[in-house]
Amino acid sequence: MAVLQVENIYKRFGRTEVLKGIDFSLEKGEVLVIIGASGSGKTTLMRCLNFLEKPDVGRIMVDDKVLFDTEAAETLKESEIREKRLHFGLVFQDFNLFPQYSVLKNITLAPTLLKKGTAQEIEANAKRLLEQVGLLNKMSAYPCELSGGQKQRVAIARALALNPEILCFDEPTSALDPELTGEVLKVIKELKDTGSTMIVVTHEMEFARNVADKVVFMADGVIEEMGTPEEVFGNPQSPKTQAFLRKAHEGF
Amino acid sequence: MVTLKLFGLTLLFSLPLGLLISFGSMSKFKPVKYLFKFLVWVVRGTPLMLQLILFYFGPGLLVNMLEGAGVNNLLTDMMRALNQADSLIIAVIAFVINYACYFSEIYRGGIEGIPVGQYEAGYVLGMTKTQIFFKVVLMQVVKRIVPPMSNEIITLVKDTSLARTITVYEVIWAAQDFVRNDGILWPLFYTGAFYLLFSGLLTLIFGFIEKKLDYYRG
Ligand SMILES: Nc1ncnc2c1ncn2[C@@H]1O[C@H](COP(=O)(O)OP(=O)(O)O)[C@@H](O)[C@H]1O
Ligand SMILES: [Mg+2]
Numbered sequence: 001m002a003v004l005q006v007e008n009i010y011k012r013f014g015r016t017e018v019l020k021g022i023d024f025s026l027e028k029g030e031v032l033v034i035i036g037a038s039g040s041g042k043t044t045l046m047r048c049l050n051f052l053e054k055p056d057v058g059r060i061m062v063d064d065k066v067l068f069d070t071e072a073a074e075t076l077k078e079s080e081i082r083e084k085r086l087h088f089g090l091v092f093q094d095f096n097l098f099p100q101y102s103v104l105k106n107i108t109l110a111p112t113l114l115k116k117g118t119a120q121e122i123e124a125n126a127k128r129l130l131e132q133v134g135l136l137n138k139m140s141a142y143p144c145e146l147s148g149g150q151k152q153r154v155a156i157a158r159a160l161a162l163n164p165e166i167l168c169f170d171e172p173t174s175a176l177d178p179e180l181t182g183e184v185l186k187v188i189k190e191l192k193d194t195g196s197t198m199i200v201v202t203h204e205m206e207f208a209r210n211v212a213d214k215v216v217f218m219a220d221g222v223i224e225e226m227g228t229p230e231e232v233f234g235n236p237q238s239p240k241t242q243a244f245l246r247k248a249h250e251g252f
Numbered sequence: 253m254v255t256l257k258l259f260g261l262t263l264l265f266s267l268p269l270g271l272l273i274s275f276g277s278m279s280k281f282k283p284v285k286y287l288f289k290f291l292v293w294v295v296r297g298t299p300l301m302l303q304l305i306l307f308y309f310g311p312g313l314l315v316n317m318l319e320g321a322g323v324n325n326l327l328t329d330m331m332r333a334l335n336q337a338d339s340l341i342i343a344v345i346a347f348v349i350n351y352a353c354y355f356s357e358i359y360r361g362g363i364e365g366i367p368v369g370q371y372e373a374g375y376v377l378g379m380t381k382t383q384i385f386f387k388v389v390l391m392q393v394v395k396r397i398v399p400p401m402s403n404e405i406i407t408l409v410k411d412t413s414l415a416r417t418i419t420v421y422e423v424i425w426a427a428q429d430f431v432r433n434d435g436i437l438w439p440l441f442y443t444g445a446f447y448l449l450f451s452g453l454l455t456l457i458f459g460f461i462e463k464k465l466d467y468y469r470g
Contacts, residue, residue, distance in 0.1 A: 004309060017436075050376050052375060052376070053373055077381075078381070081379075082375075082378050082379075082380065083378075085376065085378065086374070088376075089376065090376045091330065092369060092372070094369060096367075096369035096370060096372065096373035097373075098370070098373070098388055099392065099468050099469065099470035100391045100392060100395070100468050109377075109387060109388075110374075110378060110379060112376035113379055113383050113387065114378050116381075140469065142468045143468070143470065144468055144469040144470050156337045159375070159376075159377075161441075162378065185360075
């Protein structure tokens with residue numbers, strides 16, 4: 001049974017059509033990797049899933065329950081949107097940690113505000129997550145004291161603290177120095193091994209090939225090609241995919 | 253002492269009023285937004301001295317006009333009350349409005365300077381708008397506005413002397429009386445020392461606050 005079904009998503013900003021009918025589905029425990037040139041609509045798609053943008057047309061279903069449907073006439077209240085977006089987590093390209101709080105507080109803030117348990121439970125869980133991303137020794141540090149790679153790992157722990165069913169990553173390593181990407185990709189790889197369902201937008205082709213169960217190549221707001229890593233990387237069908245991969249191979 | 257009273261009351265009322273004005277000038281409802289922007293433009297674009305004189309003489313002239321026209325409503329009553337009010341109260345009103353407008357711009361700069369990513373991180377973590385404002389944004393705004401606020405508040409210390417134009421017996425005027433009556437100059441130095449001490453004290457306090465907020469960057 002598909003944990004996520006995305007159907008016919010359209011989104012435009014003014015005159016620019018950014019998403020022109022996106023369809024895909026995701027099984028529990030699967031990792032979907034989205035690749036594509038800059039401007040092809042990857043970020044907008046992630047934002048639609050996390051209710052940061054509202055699609056003009058389309059339907060989003062999680063566990064066969066409709067979360068969002070432009071066919072349904074009702075408009076969602078803010079409280080309903082809040083509840084629905086908790087099915088998803090989002091890790092941003094530029095981390096967006098809260099600078100005034102310690103690493104630990106960054107992770108415990110939202111669960112505390114949402115009353116996801118007692119203070120002790122929330123803190124114990126946060127520490128377990130920090131251990132998982134290898135940063136338990138940094139729990140009292142402030143974000144400004146961390147390297148980019150460490151910041152992103154804290155951001156991942158922060159997203160995990162709310163137990164999202166589907167964790168989305170929007171170019172999690174694009175803001176990092178090349179030598180720091182490895183530690184973040186390693187954490188994502190480990191999450192896959194523990195069965196997390198994830199959608200990862202990335203330009204790291206080597207990583208995409210290793211971690212993906214399914215690869216989507218987006219171009220100009222549509223899914224140009226979709227398949228297993230072997231299919232998309234090994235034997236791309238569309239000329240656009242071939243051109244993109246050739247360029248990626250030569251280095252950006 | 254009159255100068256301190258004027259200073260304290262102005263801060264007490266203009267700090268919260270400024271926040272309201274800043275919300276008004278950031279309103280998504282265009283008429284409200286432009287109304288507040290206009291107010292801020294007028295108040296910041298004209299001298300405080302002129303505003304003091306307006307609040308001092310304006311009500312009396314209006315009362316005459318309204319009574320002459322036979323109008324006798326709430327506005328007339330309000331103007332009558334203002335006309336009979338103590339000049340210190342008039343000064344406080346003018347100062348509060350003036351400083352609230354300056355503060356509102358500082359607040360606005362502080363709030364608008366917070367990256368949208370901070371709000372979005374809060375949203376994605378399921379927080380409400382109110383939680384995001386108080387738990388995520390507010391502290392960062394405070395950190396940003398302390399330096400410009402401290403400048404503005406130290407300016408207020410010295411601006412209090414303008415209240416004399418509408419017969420508020422503030423500290424320079426008091427000193428001047430000594431100069432005139434007793435033919436001695438040194439009371440003026442005392443007032444100078446008073447201002448220096450006052451603004452020095454404020455500088456220390458704000459320096460302390462800035463230091464307290466210095467535990468993080470960004
Ligand atoms: N808020 C917005 N307003 C206007 N245009 C936008 C907005 N967000 C994205 N776009 C446009 O949508 C297109 C796709 O952007 P994006 O989803 O960020 O692509 P990608 O993440 O694949 O680089 C770009 O042309 C971008 O300029
Ligand atoms: Mg993007």
